[in-house]
Amino acid sequence: MANDVWVYIEHKDGDISPMSYELLGIGKTLADGLGSSVCAFIIGEKVDDLAKEAFYYGVSKVYAIEGDVFKGFRPDAYAKAASSLLSKYTPEIALFRATSQGTDVAAASAAQLQFGLCTDSIGLAIDGGKFKMTRAAFGGNYTVTVVNEKAKPQIATVRPKSFPMPAKDTSKSGEVVKETFSIAEADLNTKILDFMKSEVAINLVEADIIVSGGRGVGKPEGFKMLQDLAKVLGGALGASRAAVDSGWVAYEHQVGQTGKTVKPKIYIACGISGAIQHLAGMRTSDCIVAINKDPDAPIFKNASYGIVGDLNQVVPKLIEKFKSKLGR
Numbered sequence: 001m002a003n004d005v006w007v008y009i010e011h012k013d014g015d016i017s018p019m020s021y022e023l024l025g026i027g028k029t030l031a032d033g034l035g036s037s038v039c040a041f042i043i044g045e046k047v048d049d050l051a052k053e054a055f056y057y058g059v060s061k062v063y064a065i066e067g068d069v070f071k072g073f074r075p076d077a078y079a080k081a082a083s084s085l086l087s088k089y090t091p092e093i094a095l096f097r098a099t100s101q102g103t104d105v106a107a108a109s110a111a112q113l114q115f116g117l118c119t120d121s122i123g124l125a126i127d128g129g130k131f132k133m134t135r136a137a138f139g140g141n142y143t144v145t146v147v148n149e150k151a152k153p154q155i156a157t158v159r160p161k162s163f164p165m166p167a168k169d170t171s172k173s174g175e176v177v178k179e180t181f182s183i184a185e186a187d188l189n190t191k192i193l194d195f196m197k198s199e200v201a202i203n204l205v206e207a208d209i210i211v212s213g214g215r216g217v218g219k220p221e222g223f224k225m226l227q228d229l230a231k232v233l234g235g236a237l238g239a240s241r242a243a244v245d246s247g248w249v250a251y252e253h254q255v256g257q258t259g260k261t262v263k264p265k266i267y268i269a270c271g272i273s274g275a276i277q278h279l280a281g282m283r284t285s286d287c288i289v290a291i292n293k294d295p296d297a298p299i300f301k302n303a304s305y306g307i308v309g310d311l312n313q314v315v316p317k318l319i320e321k322f323k324s325k326l327g328r
């Protein structure tokens with residue numbers, strides 16, 4: 001239907017990124033508000049198995065474009081395919097994850113369709129028949145609500161972990177609508193020559209536990225200690241921009257306004273003062289534990305638990321305790 005809500009299904013190495021299911025949940029809520037349906041759309045080399053997974057999370061129709069050209073993520077090919085689907089079916093709303101892949105496809109599709117785009121939304125609602133998208137502004141100190149009345153579809157990227165995961169029901173099935181879309185190699189600007197996994201292969205955005213370090217860590221070796229704590233807890237390593245700018249840790253780890261936005265169950269901030277640009281990327285974490293030697297550090301105002309002390313003494317004790325408690 002023309003007022004359906006469409007969700008872009010992101011996948012990598014043959015697996016759907018679980019956060020795409022989160023979008024199917026909020027997509028269903030929006031569709032209920034519009035009296036329409038939530039549908040998924042997916043682009044890839046082969047998508048049958050992936051489409052089946054989407055049915056388990058409440059969609060009854062998946063629009064799919066398949067082809068060799070979609071082997072590996074090629075932003076220009078995916079965006080051209082996505083915008084062709086969106087302009088053909090003109091759903092009311094199209095949702096993408098606010099990840100590098102989702103943002104890439106959403107932004108290029110919006111540009112090709114000449115529509116607006118609300119990036120990094122944290123609130124989505126149908127209110128008085130209008131689709132309202134809320135996002136953070138000014139380093140997270142304010143929120144703005146955007147209505148994009150002239151565009152159809154209204155496109156938003158959604159910050160991961162902003163909405164509850166829908167329940168999985170493996171008895172569900174549905175219809176895959178396969179669309180043909182051909183594109184010549186000559187029309188593409190990118191080609192994948194090789195795929196090299198980053199040595200710091202991390203998925204900060206989806207991690208449930210993050211141990212993050214700032215300028216207070218003092219040296220690159222300090223991050224080895226934080227990495228050890230993250231490993232014991234089965235978590236990922238984060239960092240403030242000050243630590244990244246000092247060259248102690250790679251940019252992929254940066255959390256904040258110009259880094260990644262995260263919402264883990266536990267965020268352990270070590271030697272991080274709590275500048276608004278850092279808070280913008282982690283303040284919605286379920287539980288924030290701050291370790292800082294300055295009792296007046298602003299991070300303590302946002303922390304669920306605060307430890308005033310030298311991280312070089314506190315962190316090794318935590319590693320030791322968690323190792324013996326968790327048997328690792």
Ligand SMILES: Cc1cc2nc3c(=O)[nH]c(=O)nc-3n(C[C@H](O)[C@H](O)[C@H](O)COP(=O)(O)OP(=O)(O)OC[C@H]3O[C@@H](n4cnc5c(N)ncnc54)[C@H](O)[C@@H]3O)c2cc1C
Nearest residue numbers: 214215216240241242256257258259271273277278293311
């Ligand atoms: C446009 C813009 C975008 C930005 N984007 C980001 C961003 O994405 N992410 C980000 O993080 N920042 C960002 N910043 C930078 C931000 O303003 C701060 O400068 C930065 O977050 C500070 O990092 P920090 O807390 O590690 O360092 P500091 O502010 O220097 O704090 C270090 C803390 O460590 C404590 N400490 C020192 N030694 C120890 C010890 N041994 N044990 C325990 N505690 C100790 C100190 O008490 C202090 O509180 C941005 C800035 C701008 C202008």
